[in-house]
Each structure stands twice: as structure tokens, then as C-alpha cells.
Amino acid sequence: MNAAEEKHPVAATQAAEAPQWEHYSKCIHCGLCLNACPTYRLLGVEMDSPRGRIYQMIQVEQGRLRLGKPYAHHMDLCLNCRACETACPSGVEYGRLVEAARSEIERAYRRPWAERWARKFFFDYLLPSRRRLEMAGNVLRMFQRSGLEKALLTSGVLKIMPGRMDAVARLAPRMEKPFFTDWLGRVIPASGGRRYRVAFFAGCIANLAFARLNEATVRLLARNGCEVVIPKAQGCCGALHVHAGLRDTARQLAVANITAFAREGVDAIITNTAGCGAVLKEYPILFERADREWHEPAKGFSARVKDVTEFLASIDFCQDFAPVKARATYQDPCHLLHAQRIRSAPRKLLAAIPGLDLVELKEAEICCGSAGIYNVVQNEMAERLLAAKMRRIDETGADMILTANPGCLLQLRAGVARSTQNQRRVLHVVELLDEAGRKQELT
Amino acid sequence: MKSPPLIRELVRATNTEAVLWRAEDLLLYEYDALSVMRQPEAVVFPTTTEEVVRVVGIAAQQGVSVIPRGAGTGLSGGATVAERGILIALSRMNKIVEIDLENQRARVQPGVVNLDLSRAVEDAGYYFAPDPSSQKACTLGGNVAENSGGPHTLAYGVTTHHALGLEIVLSDGDVIHTGAKFWDRPGYDLTGVVVGSEGTLGIVTEITVRLCRLPEAVKTLLAIFDRVLDATRTVAAITARGITPAALEMMDGFTLRAVEAATGAGYPIDSAAVLLIEVEGLREAVEEQAQAIEAVCRENSAREVRCARSEEERALLWKGRKNAFGALGRIAPNYYVQDGVIPRTRLPEMLEFTAEVEKRYALRIGNIFHAGDGNLHPLIMFDARDRSECERVVRAARDLIAKCVEMGGSITGEHGVGVEKNELMPLIFSEDDLEMQRRIKGVFNPSGLFNPGKVLPTGKMCGELRIQIGAGA
Numbered sequence: 001m002n003a004a005e006e007k008h009p010v011a012a013t014q015a016a017e018a019p020q021w022e023h024y025s026k027c028i029h030c031g032l033c034l035n036a037c038p039t040y041r042l043l044g045v046e047m048d049s050p051r052g053r054i055y056q057m058i059q060v061e062q063g064r065l066r067l068g069k070p071y072a073h074h075m076d077l078c079l080n081c082r083a084c085e086t087a088c089p090s091g092v093e094y095g096r097l098v099e100a101a102r103s104e105i106e107r108a109y110r111r112p113w114a115e116r117w118a119r120k121f122f123f124d125y126l127l128p129s130r131r132r133l134e135m136a137g138n139v140l141r142m143f144q145r146s147g148l149e150k151a152l153l154t155s156g157v158l159k160i161m162p163g164r165m166d167a168v169a170r171l172a173p174r175m176e177k178p179f180f181t182d183w184l185g186r187v188i189p190a191s192g193g194r195r196y197r198v199a200f201f202a203g204c205i206a207n208l209a210f211a212r213l214n215e216a217t218v219r220l221l222a223r224n225g226c227e228v229v230i231p232k233a234q235g236c237c238g239a240l241h242v243h244a245g246l247r248d249t250a251r252q253l254a255v256a257n258i259t260a261f262a263r264e265g266v267d268a269i270i271t272n273t274a275g276c277g278a279v280l281k282e283y284p285i286l287f288e289r290a291d292r293e294w295h296e297p298a299k300g301f302s303a304r305v306k307d308v309t310e311f312l313a314s315i316d317f318c319q320d321f322a323p324v325k326a327r328a329t330y331q332d333p334c335h336l337l338h339a340q341r342i343r344s345a346p347r348k349l350l351a352a353i354p355g356l357d358l359v360e361l362k363e364a365e366i367c368c369g370s371a372g373i374y375n376v377v378q379n380e381m382a383e384r385l386l387a388a389k390m391r392r393i394d395e396t397g398a399d400m401i402l403t404a405n406p407g408c409l410l411q412l413r414a415g416v417a418r419s420t421q422n423q424r425r426v427l428h429v430v431e432l433l434d435e436a437g438r439k440q441e442l443t
Numbered sequence: 444m445k446s447p448p449l450i451r452e453l454v455r456a457t458n459t460e461a462v463l464w465r466a467e468d469l470l471l472y473e474y475d476a477l478s479v480m481r482q483p484e485a486v487v488f489p490t491t492t493e494e495v496v497r498v499v500g501i502a503a504q505q506g507v508s509v510i511p512r513g514a515g516t517g518l519s520g521g522a523t524v525a526e527r528g529i530l531i532a533l534s535r536m537n538k539i540v541e542i543d544l545e546n547q548r549a550r551v552q553p554g555v556v557n558l559d560l561s562r563a564v565e566d567a568g569y570y571f572a573p574d575p576s577s578q579k580a581c582t583l584g585g586n587v588a589e590n591s592g593g594p595h596t597l598a599y600g601v602t603t604h605h606a607l608g609l610e611i612v613l614s615d616g617d618v619i620h621t622g623a624k625f626w627d628r629p630g631y632d633l634t635g636v637v638v639g640s641e642g643t644l645g646i647v648t649e650i651t652v653r654l655c656r657l658p659e660a661v662k663t664l665l666a667i668f669d670r671v672l673d674a675t676r677t678v679a680a681i682t683a684r685g686i687t688p689a690a691l692e693m694m695d696g697f698t699l700r701a702v703e704a705a706t707g708a709g710y711p712i713d714s715a716a717v718l719l720i721e722v723e724g725l726r727e728a729v730e731e732q733a734q735a736i737e738a739v740c741r742e743n744s745a746r747e748v749r750c751a752r753s754e755e756e757r758a759l760l761w762k763g764r765k766n767a768f769g770a771l772g773r774i775a776p777n778y779y780v781q782d783g784v785i786p787r788t789r790l791p792e793m794l795e796f797t798a799e800v801e802k803r804y805a806l807r808i809g810n811i812f813h814a815g816d817g818n819l820h821p822l823i824m825f826d827a828r829d830r831s832e833c834e835r836v837v838r839a840a841r842d843l844i845a846k847c848v849e850m851g852g853s854i855t856g857e858h859g860v861g862v863e864k865n866e867l868m869p870l871i872f873s874e875d876d877l878e879m880q881r882r883i884k885g886v887f888n889p890s891g892l893f894n895p896g897k898v899l900p901t902g903k904m905c906g907e908l909r910i911q912i913g914a915g916a
Contacts, residue, residue: 044534089769
């Protein structure tokens with residue numbers, strides 16, 4: 001063992017967040033998860049399967065396996081898509097296990113310095129601060145508008161850079177001015193009579209890169225009789241932190257959000273982002289073994305969180321849509337389907353649009369490779385998953401690709417951009433509903 | 444860390460990405476779905492038959508045995524290492540080579556997942572009939588090795604009825620082809636010999652399978668009983684009327700409560716047992732059969748007979764059944780599933796005996812049967828941290844199997860012999876029977892290179908179940 005891999009002193013609460021017997025003992029190593037796992041499907045090795053990852057966690061705990069680089073590698077390579085949870089007959093909560101394992105890795109394993117620095121900048125400095133995010137967004141926007149980005153991408157300079165810079169740079173989202181940050185703190189009245197009062201969870205990067213999607217979401221909610229509160233003090237949900245094992249920061253962000261939304265008497269807290277929604281619904285888990293006093297408030301908060309498709313499908317939603325003449329297919333976002341178990345809601349909403357021919361996508365339950373920032377940090381694997389996804393999409397003959405999560409949108413748009421087939425629109429379900437609804441109002 | 448010479452040769456025969464040999468990787472190949480065994484000395488992932496030939500050649504030359512492995516979902520330890528050896532993992536040989544719909548055939552590599560084959564041909568109206576509960580993960584190569592069955596075995600038979608031809612790498616590196624796309628090739632039925640041989644005769648590198656047409660109509664009934672005895676009696680009563688359902692499954696109350704918690708399929712949690720019965724075929728015939736079955740159920744005191752009203756409802760009922768083993772993982776940290784066969788007429792008696800065993804050893808046993816073909820899956824629940832309980836589990840399993848044999852049944856229906864039951868083989872075979880099997884093995888695998896210590900008794904633990912309950916996880 002080299003010095004860099006020596007264990008660090010253990011903080012009591014963090015040690016308690018390692019994978020727990022009560023959770024991993026549910027795994028009976030039957031292997032029914034294997035073919036549901038995107039990394040196993042591509043690599044075919046146990047180490048990169050859900051069953052194998054759980055087995056490794058157990059061996060680490062029992063001292064048969066060192067908590068070192070290979071272990072960290074296999075845990076990092078997991079997309080945390082949680083398709084294995086859907087496949088698992090024993091009810092193993094794999095997401096919780098891998099998140100705990102990553103928190104333990106964070107405590108006991110020292111990553112290479114460049115990785116540590118990049119993680120610190122992104123997770124601790126950038127994401128938690130709206131001001132810094134906005135500054136970064138402005139810089140990126142200038143870069144994109146000046147033509148510098150295009151020049152860089154077409155020059156081929158990035159192709160000779162190490163670490164797949166070229167592929168990663170192509171994933172950078174468009175910065176959408178005006179940013180949605182202007183809307184924070186506002187209350188949008190319901191159009192028609194007020195039937196519900198809901199709060200909108202705006203996200204962090206989405207305020208900059210999905211400003212139009214956020215606006216469409218608020219408009220659609222208002223059109224469905226919702227008065228929409230957008231609390232100003234809200235911030236990043238902490239999902240990326242939880243996935244990366246940074247539970248202390250995640251807890252700070254959670255506390256900020258629980259407090260920000262606690263003041264609002266609302267029927268539901270709505271998000272259009274499946275990854276955020278999943279963690280918002282699981283805030284109580286963060287407070288099971290640390291900061292226990294927040295456990296109850298977290299439960300109260302999480303009970304009100306709803307994905308926008310889930311909420312709309314549960315009410316008598318406005319079905320007054322202009323016809324959309326398109327053949328479309330729908331890719332299930334993993335954190336909607338597997339983490340939140342929402343499958344029928346988006347399909348029910350889409351079925352209400354006249355003219356829309358929805359073709360089921362084979363393997364729609366398999367991750368597209370986006371997975372938060374996975375497509376940046378594990379670009380090679382993400383690219384292979386995207387290629388497989390695009391082949392399945394091509395088979396459908398769809399001219400419109402729908403999904404329900406911004407991360408998936410970015411990934412699928414990157415897939416369409418490099419496809420040799422016709423360019424196809426890639427939309428959030430909400431965007432299409434908003435578009436078809438507004439068109440109908442104009443006619 | 445420098446790789447040993449064996450590893451360097453294996454890499455030369457394949458490529459660096461295709462060989463695992465570091466301790467932290469081999470650790471992950473000491474288990475399958477049954478238990479924890481030994482670690483292999485290497486795991487090789489060939490992608491072509493030629494690579495398999497080269498790997499087998501190296502193993503033969505170096506005197507290490509070779510164990511084939513698919514997805515490692517087996518329940519008798521067949522894909523784990525019993526003595527010493529390298530694993531040939533076939534998960535990357537997962538191409539469907541040819542689909543010939545006109546002739547209802549497909550040629551596949553052994554690593555293709557069972558359900559993936561059915562999915563690939565479902566739009567055209569076909570499927571691969573053998574449907575083990577692990578079908579969403581298990582491989583066709585594994586199905587061939589274990590001669591797997593499933594709920595629909597009752598009407599469609601097991602893998603041997605659907606595997607028509609094989610490409611096999613022998614221990615001397617020769618590649619032979621058995622069978623063909625068509626039925627009834629002259630000469631000895633070597634396909635039939637190799638299917639179910641659990642990797643002890645050779646490494647299967649390609650399989651020609653039969654594809655079945657999806658039925659015009661399917662009807663799935665759920666018969667609910669307040670007494671287990673009534674459910675078991677109904678099974679023989681149905682077949683006695685000359686009806687062969689496509690599937691006829693039984694779950695007891697204990698099991699279906701866990702299943703219901705796992706899937707929410709609508710299984711009645713207050714009942715003592717249910718029968719899940721499926722009939723399929725032409726629309727009119729299916730209707731008639733369903734009515735006849737419902738009548739038999741009612742005659743045998745079924746409280747209620749439900750019919751799945753939609754494809755979703757049907758799929759959910761089957762999801763519940765197929766996930767039943769795992770669902771019991773919610774109740775106790777570990778379970779040991781037994782796999783025995785009895786004549787279906789003796790189900791009531793067998794269930795009484797199981798209840799006795801449960802009491803005798805102070806254990807909880809869930810009962811899931813492929814009732815139609817008398818294939819039992821008692822699931823013995825335990826906590827591996829309790830040593831005394833582990834011992835009782837093995838003794839209970841031994842008693843259950845002995846009872847199956849006594850009733851004129853078998854020590855395994857579909858999970859295979861593997862390392863678990865090879866010492867039990869003398870319970871159902873005479874010494875002459877076993878000698879004939881040994882001689883056949885000697886013809887294919889004279890040096891004992893392939894999967895040693897499996898299927899045939901080694902004589903080391905005569906008459907005992909060879910399973911280490913509670914080892915590892």
C-alpha cells in the first residue's frame with residue numbers, strides 16, 4: 001500500500017454512512033440484475049455489475065478487499081441509474097448502497113490531485129453558489145457567442161488534447177439568456193381559476209442552461225390552474241453531491257432547500273428534473289445517521305415533492321392541445337423510471353396530444369449515458385451507451401425524441417447532432433405539452 | 444505486479460482486456476446464485492470459437508481445468524470452481540448469429556441472454572420457449588448446460604427440446620458440430636448428450652435453437668384457495684381431465700405474501716395457496732379450456748378464480764411468480780432453494796411432509812412449485828450468521844430430497860446437479876447407470892479437463908449435499 005492510499009482518520013458520522021448490513025444483506029447474489037446494468041451489458045464482468053459491486057462492498061467491510069484504486073474505479077464506473085433496483089426481486093436499495101460506498105471512498109481513499117482539485121472546484125465552489133454559477137454561465141455564454149467555441153470544436157485542436165476533451169466539449173450546454181434566475185422569488189398566478197398552489201424547484205445549472213424549459217414548466221403549471229411560487233432562497237438540490245459521496249455538502253444544500261420551501265404553504269413541490277426529483281424525495285436518507293434533527297423536516301419536505309409529469313398526470317390536466325403531426329419516441333430517464341418508479345405518467349400526458357404517434361423505444365429503460373456528470377467524467381463508457389441508444393432510436397423511425405430530464409436532453413441532443421440520419425428534435429415532455437397547448441390557444 | 448506465465452499465455456491467446464487475474468477481480472468469481480466456492484486462477488473472456496480453442500489448448504497443456512460460465516445465475520454451483528481451474532466466461536460471446544424466421548430457427552452464441560433472444564423475434568411473432576425464472580439475466584449457453592426449464596415446461600418441454608444443434612470445443616481442441624437446423628439427423632443424438640451435461644463434456648460455442656410461434660390467445664387464471672391441500676389436489680385433477688395448461692404453478696401463502704410485497708401484482712395475501720394457470724392456443728380452444736379449469740378449481744373448493752383482464756395484469760402476475768425467490772430475500776437475509784421432482788399426484792403428501800420438516804428443524808419454508816410437472820422449490824429461510832441454523836438448513840434440505848426420491852421422483856428438476864448434488868446421484872442411479880455416464884464423460888473429456896468435481900459423484904462425501912451454507916456473503 002502506498003502512502004497516498006493509507007486510510008484517513010475516521011469521523012464518526014461518516015463511518016456510519018458506509019454500506020450497512022441491513023441493506024446489503026438483502027442481496028442474495030441471484031444475478032437477475034446483471035442484464036439490466038448498462039456497464040455489465042457492455043463489459044460483461046462481475047466487478048462492473050450491481051451484484052458484483054455489492055459483493056465488493058461486503059468484502060471491503062469484511063477486510064477481504066482493500067479500499068483502493070480498483071474498488072474506487074468500479075464504484076465510479078457505476079452510473080447510479082438504478083435499473084438494477086427495478087430488476088431486483090429482493091428489494092435491494094442499490095442507489096443507497098453505492099452512494100454510501102462512495103461516501104466511504106471519499107473518506108478513506110485519496111484521489112489523484114487533479115481529480116481532487118476539479119471535484120473541489122465543481123462540487124464545493126461552483127454548484128452551491130448561485131452567484132458563481134451565474135458568473136460561470138456568463139463567461140461560457142460569451143465564449144459560445146463569440147464563435148470561439150465553434151472555432152475550437154472545428155479546429156481539431158481538442159482532438160489532440162488528452163482525456164477525451166473533444167467529446168466532452170461537445171456536451172457543453174447552450175447558455176440560455178435571459179437566465180431563469182430572474183424568476184426566483186416570483187409568484188406566478190394561475191390562469192383561469194386557481195385550483196392548486198405549488199412551488200417550483202428551479203435547480204442550479206438548469207437556471208442557466210434550461211431557462212426556456214423552466215419557463216415552459218411554470219407556464220404549463222399555470223395553465224393547469226396552479227399558482228406557482230418560486231422561492232428565492234432555494235438552491236442546488238445536492239443530487240450530484242450525493243452521487244459523488246459528498247454527503248456533508250449535500251446535507252447543507254438539503255437544509256437550505258427544506259428551509260426555503262418550508263415557509264410556503266403549497267400542495268406540491270414540482271421539479272422538471274428527474275435526477276433532482278429523486279434526491280429531493282430521498283432527503284430523509286441523508287439525515288438517518290447525521291444531523292438527525294433534520295430527519296423529520298426532511299420527511300415533511302420530501303412527501304410534497306412531485307415530478308412535473310407525475311403531478312400533471314395525477315390531476316385533471318388540461319387536454320386542450322393543437323395536433324402535433326409527428327412520430328415520436330420516449331426515452332425513460334433513469335431517475336424517473338427506476339428511482340421514482342414513474343413510467344405511465346409521461347406516457348399518459350403524451351397520449352393526450354392529438355396526432356402524436358408515440359412508438360415505444362426498445363431498451364427505453366436502459367441509461368443513455370448522461371447520468372448527471374457521468375458523460376463528462378466517464379466519457380468513454382457514456383459514448384458507448386449513447387451509440388447503442390441512438391441505434392435503438394433509429395430503429396423506431398421517430399422524427400421526435402422525447403424524454404423528461406435535462407441531462408438526458410443534452411446527451412440525446414449530442415447523439416442526434418453526430419447522427420448521420422435526419423436531424424431530429426429532442427424535447428422534454430413539458431416542452432411539447434407547452435408548445436401544443438400554446439398553439440391551441442392561438443387558434 | 445507481474446503476471447504469472449499462465450496469464451501471459453492466456454493474454455497471447457486472446458488480448459489483455461480478455462483476461463482477469465488480479466486477486467481483487469478473481470474474488471468476484473467465487474460465487475454464483477447458489478453459494479460461495481473457490482476462486483479461479485484466471486477468468487478469460489473469449490469472443491470467438493478460435494479463442495476458446497486456444498484457451499482450452501493452453502489449459503490442457505498446463506494441466507489446469509476449465510470451467511465454463513454464463514451469467515452465474517445457476518443454483519447448483521455449476522459455474523464456480525470446485526477444485527482448481529480457470530473460468531471461461533462466455534458473457535462477451537453474446538451475438539445472435541442468424542435469425543431464420545421462415546424455418547423458425549436461430550443460431551446464437553452462448554452468451555446471449557435468454558430473454559434477449561425472445562425480444563429480438565417477438566415483433567415477428569416468435570419466441571424461445573424455455574423460460575427459467577432467471578430468463579432476463581441467464582444465458583442460452585447456461586440453459587444448454589443445465590437443460591433449463593421454467594413455468595412453461597409443462598407444455599413445451601425443457602431446453603433439450605429446443606436446442607437442435609451445437610458447436611462444441613473438445614478437450615483436445617477439436618471443434619465438433621452436432622445436430623442441425625432440421626429435426627432427426629441420422630446417427631447418435633450427441634446434442635441430447637451434451638445438453639444438460641453442465642459443462643463437463645466440452646465448451647459449447649454456438650447453439651441452433653427452435654423458435655416457437657407466439658400463441659394467438661393466452662389466458663391466465665389465478666385460483667385462490669383457503670387450504671393448501673385443496674390447491675395441491677386441484678393440480679392432478681386438472682391434468683386428469685385431459686387438459687395440459689401451458690403453465691401450472693403453485694405458491695403457498697407465505698411465499699405469495701412476500702411476492703405481493705415485492706410486486707403488488709394483486710396476489711391475495713390472506714389466502715393459503717394460489718395456483719397460477721395459463722392456457723394458450725387458438726382463441727376458441729383457450730376459452731373452453733379456461734372454463735373447464737375454472738370448474739375443476741371450484742369443485743376442489745377454490746375460494747375464487749380470477750382471470751387476468753389485460754396484458755399488463757398478466758405480466759404483473761408472472762413478474763410476481765418469476766421474482767418469487769428474490770422476493771423472499773425480503774423476509775430473511777438468506778435462503779436455500781431446493782429443487783426436487785415428484786409425481787404430481789403426490790403433491791398433497793409432499794406438502795404435509797414439508798410442514799413436518801419445517802417443524803422438526805424449527806425453520807420457515809416457503810413453497811413454490813412448477814406444480815404441473817411435480818417440480819418443487821421449497822425455499823428454506825435462514826440467517827447465515829447463525830451457525831446452528833445453517834446446519835439445520837442442510838439437514839432439512841437433505842430430508843426433503845430423500846423424500847422426493849422415496850416417492851419415485853428425482854433429486855433435481857431443473858437447477859442441475861453441479862457441486863451441490865453430485866454425491867446424491869447414487870440415490871437415483873445404480874452403479875451401472877453411473878458407470879455408463881462416466882464412460883460417456885471419458886469419451887468427450889478423457890483428461891477430466893472440463894468442470895471437474897461436478898455432476899458425477901466424487902465419493903468424498905457420499906450421500907450428502909455438498910453446499911456450504913452461509914459461506915461468504
